Amino acid sequence: MKSQPSQLSSNQLPPGPDLRPRALWFFSISVTIVFLLLGVRLFYIQILAHDEHLSRARSGTGRTDSIPAYPGDLRTSDGVIVARSETAFSLGLDLRPLSEEQIPSVVGAASDALGYSYGRRRERVGDVHRRKAKRQIYANIARRVDGEGRDKVRESLSGQLEPRTLKKALVVDRMTRRNYPKDEFLCHVIGVASHDGTGQEGIELSLSPWLGPRSGRRRVITDAREQFRIYSPETVEVAPVNGYDVYLTINSKAQGILEEELQRGISKHKAEAGLGVLMNCKTGSILAMASWPVFNPNDFHRYPPKVLAERRKNRVIENAYVIGSVIKPFIAASAVEAGVVRWDEKIWGGGRFHRIGGRRLEDVSNHGPISVEQAVVYSSNIGMGEIGMKLGRDRLIAALARFGFCRQTGIRLPGEAKGKHTPADKWNDIYSTTSVSMGYEVMITPIQLVTAFASLVNGGYLVKPRLVDKYVRAGEVIRNPPQLVGHTVTEEASGRIRSILHRIVEEGTGRYLKMKEFKFGGKTGTADMNPLNTKEDYLASFEAFAPLDDPEVVILVMIEKPRSGKIYGGSVAGPVVARVLRRYFSIPAKPEFERLKFKGW
Amino acid sequence: MKIGILKQSINPKETLLSAVFLLLALSAVMVFSASAFHYLIVEDSTFFLKRQLMWIGISAAICYFTYMSDYRILQKHYRLGLVLTAVALALVLIPGLGIRVNQSSRWLPLGGGLRFQPSEIAKITVLVFIAGYICNDPRRTTKFLKGFIPAVLGVGVIWGLTLAEPDLGTSTFILGLGIILMIIGGMRWRYFLAPAAGFTPFLVLFAYLRWEMIVHRFQGLFNPEGLHQLRHSLRALGSGGVSGMGIGAGMQKLRYLPEAHTDFVFAVIGEELGLVGTLGVISLFLVLLWSGVTIARRAKDSFGYLLAAGIILSLGMQAAFNIAVVTGSAPTKGIPLPLVTFGGTGLCVTMAQIGLLLSIYRISQTPGPAYFSGVNQAELTGADITQRTDGGKDMEL
Incomplete structure (x- = not known):
C-alpha cells in the first residue's frame, strides 16, 4: 500500500520506538566482523602456518613403512x-x-x-x-x-x-x-x-x-x-x-663328488675331521670346497653351541695346520730357483739316519744315495734337511712368503686364518731350518697350500682363489675375473716339478694311487699334529694335480686324526683324491686299486 | 540513490536460497568424504551420506511447508512451542528415556534408530516465544514485572533444562539468543541491570570454584596442541593450504579428528578444499546473513521482523561460533555448523527457520496492510495501519 517496507531506509524501519533496528544492525555487523576475523585467522592457519601444520599432519597420520x-x-x-x-x-x-x-x-x-x-x-x-x-x-x-x-x-x-x-x-x-x-x-x-x-x-x-x-x-x-x-x-x-644373484665358481658335480668321497674317506678311517679343495689351477676358481663335520644351514640356530662351534668351522680357510711333507716340493723348488742346488745334485749319500748340527734326522727307509729330486719323490727328511741348510733362514722365509704362505689369500670368505712360522728373531739355525724344510714350525691354511700348489704346477702363476664367478641382477651381469697375485717359480721349474710329482705317484710315496688310464701327479704328507707330546694324532694329506700334461685342476685332501690304523697321507687322503679325480674326469673305476696293500713309505 | 537501487535489485529470497542450496550441496559432499572411511567399520561407506541425503530431502519438504504457510500463525500460539519444547527437554532428562552420549543426555528416541534433539528445537521456539510475546502486547517492553520477568522466566526454563542435560554451549546460546531478541524487540535497557546484578555474584563464584575447568576450556586459544580434537582440527585446516588436498584426500578424518562429519566438518572442508573452501563457506554464510537481514527489514509486521532477525542472527552466530571453535578461536562447545553438519534434527530446524524467513519474505511481498506493533507506528509512518494491541485478532489478509 502506501508504505512498502522495502522503500524505507534502515534506520526508519521498522518504525516505532519498541523495536530497535540499530540493535539488529549492531548484531549483524558484529557477526560479520567475527566472520571476517575468522577469515583472517583461517588465512593465518592455512597459509602462513601451512608448512608447520602439514608436517605435523604428515608425521601424525601415518608412518614410513x-x-x-x-x-x-x-x-x-x-x-x-x-x-x-x-x-x-x-x-x-x-x-x-x-x-x-x-x-x-x-x-x-x-x-x-x-x-x-x-x-x-x-x-x-x-x-x-x-x-x-x-x-x-x-x-x-x-x-x-x-x-x-x-x-x-x-x-x-x-x-x-x-x-x-x-x-x-x-x-x-x-x-x-x-x-x-x-x-x-x-x-x-x-x-x-x-x-x-x-x-x-x-x-x-x-x-x-x-x-x-x-x-x-x-x-x-x-x-x-x-x-x-x-x-x-x-x-x-x-x-x-x-x-644380486651370486653365481659361485663351485661346480655342483665336483662338489658332490668331493663331499661324498671325503665323507667316505673319513668314515672309513674313523677320522674326526677332514677337508678337501678342488681348484682350477689356471684361474684359481674353487670348483669344490668341503669340510667335515657339516651343519645344515636351515637348522643353524637349533644346534647346541658346542656342537655348532665344531661344525660351523670351514677348515679349509679357518684352520692353519702344521702340514708336514706336502711342503717339500715348495722348498726344493725354491732351493733350485735360488741356485743353491740342482735337481739332479746328490745331496745325501745314503742311510736312514743323519745328524745335522745337533739334530738327528730320520727317514722312514733307506733310499740309498739321493738327489734333490729323489728327496722330494721319496719324501726324505734327511734330504730336505740338507736342502734347507743350503738355503738358510732368510731364503726359507722368503720362499714361504713368495708362495703366499702365512698370508691371507683374500678369498671371499670370512674368518680366513693367516697361519704363522717361527719368526726370524726366534729362529734356530739348525732346528728351525730343518723343521721348516719338512713342513714343521710352520702353520699353513689349506687354501694357502692349494693356491701355492696351483702356482707350482701351472707355470708359476700365483692366483687369488676365486669363489665368485659373477653377480647377476635383472639382466645386469658383473663378472669377477681371475686375479694374478704373483709369480713363484719359472715355467721350466714348474714343468720339472710336474714330472717329479708324477714320479711320486708312479714310484714314490703315492705309488699305490697310480692309474693306468690317467696320469697325474701329487705329493703326500703325514704330519704329527702334536709333535711335542706322545699322543699320536696325525694329519694325513695329499695334494695332486691333473691331468699331467696340461694341468687343469689341483686338489688337496686332508684328514685329521685317522684312527683306522692307517695314518699316512698316501693311504688315508690319497685314495680320496684318486677317487675324486677318477669321478671328476669320468675315468672308469678300477676296482682293484683299493685292495693293493700299502707297505709303508 | 544508486545503492538503494542496487539494494532493491537484489532479491533476498534468491540469494538466500542460492546460499542454502550451495551449503547443502557442500554438506552432502563433505559429510560423505568425512564419513566414507567408516566403511571399514560399518562396511557401508555411504551410511552417513544416505542419511544426510534423506535428511536434506525431509528438511527441504519442511522448508517448503513453512514457506507456504503463514508465519503469523505462530504469533498466536507463541507459548505452545515453548511448552512443548520444555516438556521434551524434561523428558530427555528422565533416565532411561533420554539417550545418553558422552555423559550427556540430549536425544529422545524416535524409533527406527532415529533420534531427536529437543535442544535444537529450542533454538526456534525461544525465538518464536520472545517475538510473539513482545508483539502480542508491545507494552510488555515497558513493564518490568508484567513484561520483562515472564519473558526471562520463559527463556530461563529452557535454559535451565538444557543446562541440566548438561549442554552448556547450547543453553548459553539459547539464553543469549533470548536476550538479543529482547534487546532488538525494544525491552528497556534498565531491566537487564537487575538480573545482571543478581547473576554476577554467581558467575564470580562459579569462576572461582571452577577456575581450572575454565582455564582448560580456554586452553585451546593459547595451546591448541594440548587438546586432542583441536590439535587435529588445526592440522586438518593447516595442511589444506590454498586449495586443499582434494576432496576425499584428507587424512585427519581417519579417526584422528573426532566428530569429523558433525561439529568439525568445517575442518575437513579446510583440509580438502583449502582456504578457497573455508572462505567460500564464510562467504556463503555472509550472503545468508545479509539476505536474512534484508528479509527482516522488509518484513511486513514487527513479529516477522523480530522472528527474521532472531533466526538470521541465530544461524549466523552458530556458524561463526562453530568456525571459531574449529579454528581454535573459542572454547570447544558442541555448536553445529548450520546446514553443513551431519544431523537430522539440526538440519530440519535450520531448514524450518529458512522456510520461515522465506515465508516472511513471501508475505512481505503480498499487498496488504503492514502490521507493526508499537503505539507510535501510525504517527511515524502516517499510514492507515491498523493498530494491533489485542494479540493479533485481525491477522487474516
Missing part, C-alpha cells in the same frame, strides 16, 4: 640354487574378537594344521591363554611358514570361527625367509644368513653387500588406531631393490 626386497640367490656355476629367499608368512591372532573359551580350540586347530607336536601344541595354547589373560591383543602362532601352511591354518580355523571373526582374528604378515634347498651341501662355503638376508656366516656374510637387498620406503596412511593401512602407489619414496 619399508617395502620388502629380496636378497639374491646363491647358485653354483652350473646354476644349482643353493640359497634362496622366498615368501613366507607369519601367522598371529588378534585376541580381541576371540573369547577366552574359543582359544584352546582355535590355537589347537592351528597347531594341528601346522603339525606341531603335543608338547608344542600345549605350549602354544598356554602362551595364547596367558596373553589373553593379560589383555594383550596379539599372539603369534607361527613364524615364517610357507603359503601352504598359511592356507592350512586358515582352513582349519574356518571350521572353528565365523567368517567375520576369522577375518578379524587371523593376522597374516608377509615376509621373506632364507632357505637352503640342498641342506648340508656346500654348507661351509654358503654359511648362513638370517631370514631378512643379513649374513652371519660364510659367503652369505662376506657377500652380503651384493646379496643384500635394499628395501624400499613408502608412506603408509593409517587411521588413528592403526587398525587399517591405506597404501597408494604415489607414496613410494624409495623403490625396493633386490640383491
Whole structure:
C-alpha cells in the first residue's frame, strides 16, 4: 500500500520506538566482523602456518613403512640354487574378537594344521591363554611358514570361527625367509644368513653387500588406531631393490663328488675331521670346497653351541695346520730357483739316519744315495734337511712368503686364518731350518697350500682363489675375473716339478694311487699334529694335480686324526683324491686299486 | 540513490536460497568424504551420506511447508512451542528415556534408530516465544514485572533444562539468543541491570570454584596442541593450504579428528578444499546473513521482523561460533555448523527457520496492510495501519 517496507531506509524501519533496528544492525555487523576475523585467522592457519601444520599432519597420520626386497640367490656355476629367499608368512591372532573359551580350540586347530607336536601344541595354547589373560591383543602362532601352511591354518580355523571373526582374528604378515634347498651341501662355503638376508656366516656374510637387498620406503596412511593401512602407489619414496644373484665358481658335480668321497674317506678311517679343495689351477676358481663335520644351514640356530662351534668351522680357510711333507716340493723348488742346488745334485749319500748340527734326522727307509729330486719323490727328511741348510733362514722365509704362505689369500670368505712360522728373531739355525724344510714350525691354511700348489704346477702363476664367478641382477651381469697375485717359480721349474710329482705317484710315496688310464701327479704328507707330546694324532694329506700334461685342476685332501690304523697321507687322503679325480674326469673305476696293500713309505 | 537501487535489485529470497542450496550441496559432499572411511567399520561407506541425503530431502519438504504457510500463525500460539519444547527437554532428562552420549543426555528416541534433539528445537521456539510475546502486547517492553520477568522466566526454563542435560554451549546460546531478541524487540535497557546484578555474584563464584575447568576450556586459544580434537582440527585446516588436498584426500578424518562429519566438518572442508573452501563457506554464510537481514527489514509486521532477525542472527552466530571453535578461536562447545553438519534434527530446524524467513519474505511481498506493533507506528509512518494491541485478532489478509 502506501508504505512498502522495502522503500524505507534502515534506520526508519521498522518504525516505532519498541523495536530497535540499530540493535539488529549492531548484531549483524558484529557477526560479520567475527566472520571476517575468522577469515583472517583461517588465512593465518592455512597459509602462513601451512608448512608447520602439514608436517605435523604428515608425521601424525601415518608412518614410513619399508617395502620388502629380496636378497639374491646363491647358485653354483652350473646354476644349482643353493640359497634362496622366498615368501613366507607369519601367522598371529588378534585376541580381541576371540573369547577366552574359543582359544584352546582355535590355537589347537592351528597347531594341528601346522603339525606341531603335543608338547608344542600345549605350549602354544598356554602362551595364547596367558596373553589373553593379560589383555594383550596379539599372539603369534607361527613364524615364517610357507603359503601352504598359511592356507592350512586358515582352513582349519574356518571350521572353528565365523567368517567375520576369522577375518578379524587371523593376522597374516608377509615376509621373506632364507632357505637352503640342498641342506648340508656346500654348507661351509654358503654359511648362513638370517631370514631378512643379513649374513652371519660364510659367503652369505662376506657377500652380503651384493646379496643384500635394499628395501624400499613408502608412506603408509593409517587411521588413528592403526587398525587399517591405506597404501597408494604415489607414496613410494624409495623403490625396493633386490640383491644380486651370486653365481659361485663351485661346480655342483665336483662338489658332490668331493663331499661324498671325503665323507667316505673319513668314515672309513674313523677320522674326526677332514677337508678337501678342488681348484682350477689356471684361474684359481674353487670348483669344490668341503669340510667335515657339516651343519645344515636351515637348522643353524637349533644346534647346541658346542656342537655348532665344531661344525660351523670351514677348515679349509679357518684352520692353519702344521702340514708336514706336502711342503717339500715348495722348498726344493725354491732351493733350485735360488741356485743353491740342482735337481739332479746328490745331496745325501745314503742311510736312514743323519745328524745335522745337533739334530738327528730320520727317514722312514733307506733310499740309498739321493738327489734333490729323489728327496722330494721319496719324501726324505734327511734330504730336505740338507736342502734347507743350503738355503738358510732368510731364503726359507722368503720362499714361504713368495708362495703366499702365512698370508691371507683374500678369498671371499670370512674368518680366513693367516697361519704363522717361527719368526726370524726366534729362529734356530739348525732346528728351525730343518723343521721348516719338512713342513714343521710352520702353520699353513689349506687354501694357502692349494693356491701355492696351483702356482707350482701351472707355470708359476700365483692366483687369488676365486669363489665368485659373477653377480647377476635383472639382466645386469658383473663378472669377477681371475686375479694374478704373483709369480713363484719359472715355467721350466714348474714343468720339472710336474714330472717329479708324477714320479711320486708312479714310484714314490703315492705309488699305490697310480692309474693306468690317467696320469697325474701329487705329493703326500703325514704330519704329527702334536709333535711335542706322545699322543699320536696325525694329519694325513695329499695334494695332486691333473691331468699331467696340461694341468687343469689341483686338489688337496686332508684328514685329521685317522684312527683306522692307517695314518699316512698316501693311504688315508690319497685314495680320496684318486677317487675324486677318477669321478671328476669320468675315468672308469678300477676296482682293484683299493685292495693293493700299502707297505709303508 | 544508486545503492538503494542496487539494494532493491537484489532479491533476498534468491540469494538466500542460492546460499542454502550451495551449503547443502557442500554438506552432502563433505559429510560423505568425512564419513566414507567408516566403511571399514560399518562396511557401508555411504551410511552417513544416505542419511544426510534423506535428511536434506525431509528438511527441504519442511522448508517448503513453512514457506507456504503463514508465519503469523505462530504469533498466536507463541507459548505452545515453548511448552512443548520444555516438556521434551524434561523428558530427555528422565533416565532411561533420554539417550545418553558422552555423559550427556540430549536425544529422545524416535524409533527406527532415529533420534531427536529437543535442544535444537529450542533454538526456534525461544525465538518464536520472545517475538510473539513482545508483539502480542508491545507494552510488555515497558513493564518490568508484567513484561520483562515472564519473558526471562520463559527463556530461563529452557535454559535451565538444557543446562541440566548438561549442554552448556547450547543453553548459553539459547539464553543469549533470548536476550538479543529482547534487546532488538525494544525491552528497556534498565531491566537487564537487575538480573545482571543478581547473576554476577554467581558467575564470580562459579569462576572461582571452577577456575581450572575454565582455564582448560580456554586452553585451546593459547595451546591448541594440548587438546586432542583441536590439535587435529588445526592440522586438518593447516595442511589444506590454498586449495586443499582434494576432496576425499584428507587424512585427519581417519579417526584422528573426532566428530569429523558433525561439529568439525568445517575442518575437513579446510583440509580438502583449502582456504578457497573455508572462505567460500564464510562467504556463503555472509550472503545468508545479509539476505536474512534484508528479509527482516522488509518484513511486513514487527513479529516477522523480530522472528527474521532472531533466526538470521541465530544461524549466523552458530556458524561463526562453530568456525571459531574449529579454528581454535573459542572454547570447544558442541555448536553445529548450520546446514553443513551431519544431523537430522539440526538440519530440519535450520531448514524450518529458512522456510520461515522465506515465508516472511513471501508475505512481505503480498499487498496488504503492514502490521507493526508499537503505539507510535501510525504517527511515524502516517499510514492507515491498523493498530494491533489485542494479540493479533485481525491477522487474516
